[in-house]
Every structure is written in C-alpha cells, then in structure tokens.
Amino acid sequence: MKVVFWGGSSQSTPALGAWLGEQDIRRDMALILIGRSASRLSAVARACRILTDGKPIRIHSHLVDDPNIGSVLNGADLIVIQVRIGGYEGRSFDEHLPLPYITTRPFLVFCARFLVSRSPR
Numbered sequence: 001m002k003v004v005f006w007g008g009s010s011q012s013t014p015a016l017g018a019w020l021g022e023q024d025i026r027r028d029m030a031l032i033l034i035g036r037s038a039s040r041l042s043a044v045a046r047a048c049r050i051l052t053d054g055k056p057i058r059i060h061s062h063l064v065d066d067p068n069i070g071s072v073l074n075g076a077d078l079i080v081i082q083v084r085i086g087g088y089e090g091r092s093f094d095e096h097l098p099l100p101y102i103t104t105r106p107f108l109v110f111c112a113r114f115l116v117s118r119s120p121r
Contacts, residue, residue, distance in 0.1 A: 003080065081115070
C-alpha cells in the first residue's frame with residue numbers, strides 16, 4: 001500500500017504513520033512524505049521510522065519543488081493532504097476566513113485539481 005502525505009513535514013504525520021502501522025495490512029506499505037523543508041522532512045521521517053520500528057513500512061521523503069513530484073504520486077492508494085500555507089499568520093487566516101462562509105482556502109482547490117489530474121481513471 002502506498003500512502004502519500006502532501007504536507008508530510010506536519011507534526012501529526014508520525015502519529016498517522018504509527019496508526020497505519022498498527023492496522024492489519026497484509027502487504028508492504030510505503031509512506032511518502034512531501035514537504036517544503038528538507039530538514040523538517042528528515043526529522044518527521046526519522047520520527048516515523050522510530051514509531052513504526054519492526055513494521056513492514058518503507059518511508060521516503062520528497063521536496064514539493066522536485067520537478068518530478070507528479071511521478072511520486074503514481075500508484076498511490078491514498079493521498080493525505082495536510083498542507084498549511086503562510087506560517088502562523090497563514091494558519092490564523094486559514095482558521096478564521098472560512099468560518100462565516102463555510103468554505104476552504106482556494107489553494108486547496110488547486111491541490112485537489114493537481115492530484116485529480118494525476119489520479120488513475
């Protein structure tokens with residue numbers, strides 16, 4: 001099973017990876033982390049490896065600006081989108097803007113269209 005975390009340097013990623021490792025999955029699993037910061041991706045990948053020790057899980061990381069990032073999505077069984085744009089200021093904006101409109105940030109529409117364009121039909 002191939003699971004891609006778009007926004008893979010999120011602090012919640014290791015816990016999600018550990019949870020997946022506890023499921024009764026009868027085949028090898030690959031966790032693919034995609035993010036903007038090589039150092040954060042490295043730290044999150046290390047935490048994932050610690051939490052999934054002994055499980056048949058391979059962990060790989062890729063920077064989002066990799067020109068071949070589209071090929072990383074090929075064959076994904078699941079894509080988890082957990083992007084956060086704009087640091088703390090962007091986070092505050094993200095969490096408050098949609099409240100009166102019950103909507104999401106336009107960037108997520110971009111991400112969704114990008115992922116759909118590379119999904120199997």
